[in-house]
Amino acid sequence: MIDLVLIGAGTGHPDHLTLQGVRALQEADLVLIPRKGAGKEDLAHLRLAMLARHRPDGAVVEVDLPVRDSEIPYLQGVESWHDAIAQAWAQAVDLPQGGTVAMLVWGDPSLYDSSLRIAARLDWRARVIPGITAIQALCAAHVIPLNSLGNEVLITTGRRLREGGWPQGCDRAVVMLDGACAFQTLAPEGLSIWWGAYLGMVEERLESGPLAEAGPRIVTLRAEARAAHGWIMDCYLLARNGAH
Template identity: 50%
Template structure:
């Protein structure tokens, strides 16, 4: 039985690591470290820095190249499932080749493994394939927490729920019913621009928690174009971008 710990490491600031996260990484025999191409080398560099400078032990580091999801697959979920199968195959090979029986492996996960992240689903594929694997989760600070903290706002209004969704869902289905607040993740197309901006306020952030953190907030009709321009420029300069935002209907 191999133990695989999925360790949330926050959103780009080493200070986000909890004591539990550090202890788990230090006790690992092997740390799997994904490389997501030259454009996102900053993400791999942060993980390397954590392993080299923060941990008091020296687990073996096994780097691997992340496969790219085929965005041209007609059905979105078919493309995602194929992508996850490929990742599961890579993980299984690495764990079998580099981790002893009863050994401990760890994988550093951006943010938290439970919030719009697929590491738990991929680990589940390994178990479904018959691999003797014990999966543990170490929670991490999420970009959603960092966004609300950076803007100094509560996540929801009094007595009202908030929906956490994706840009794709916002474009396809519009504003969800029975809520006045929507948190949007995984949006590469500024999907807020598909909405009627009347009485909607936005709190947007890119690279939240990192040195290049950028924040914009205000009435959607007034700041929407500024967000689009800022996002485009930041992505061009960095080669990649991670952003998140909250939309809230505010009665005038």
């Protein structure tokens, strides 16, 4: 039996690992490091830097991840993509007597991450060690609370925001997985935004303000940062009639 330990790795800072996560890394028989292709080497390098600090010795295997087919319907493409990733994981693990495999997950395995769904395709026993989420890192970087007093917060995606507009019934929304700056589709009046990219990393970029003013700055900054690094991970908080 293979035991898979998914460890929340935060958003790039090596100190984001919890003590529980460090212990799990040190006790694992093997650590899987996913590689997402040319231009995204930083993501693997950051994980390797965490291992160099917390687990300088021990077996490590890097695995090339397949690319999602964007030409087929979104959900169908994701399901096929996850099937291929599960197969890549299985092929990379060589533990004929069983053992523990650890994987560092960007952010937190519970929040818009598919590691658990992929693991469910394998005959492995999974457990999760939570870490710092991108939402926590975003609010900390801007020194703001997530919610307004006594009110709820919606967590959604750029695709949902673009297709459905401002979510009804809430005054704040966190938007993740937005590669096209979906906030541009909203009427900006009465909205504020707090945006962050590469949170916790040396390359961290922050922008905030009334959406009408900050939105165009974010679009430009995001494009420049992506061009410079070849990849970008970002998220933002939108607030209706919120004081900035």
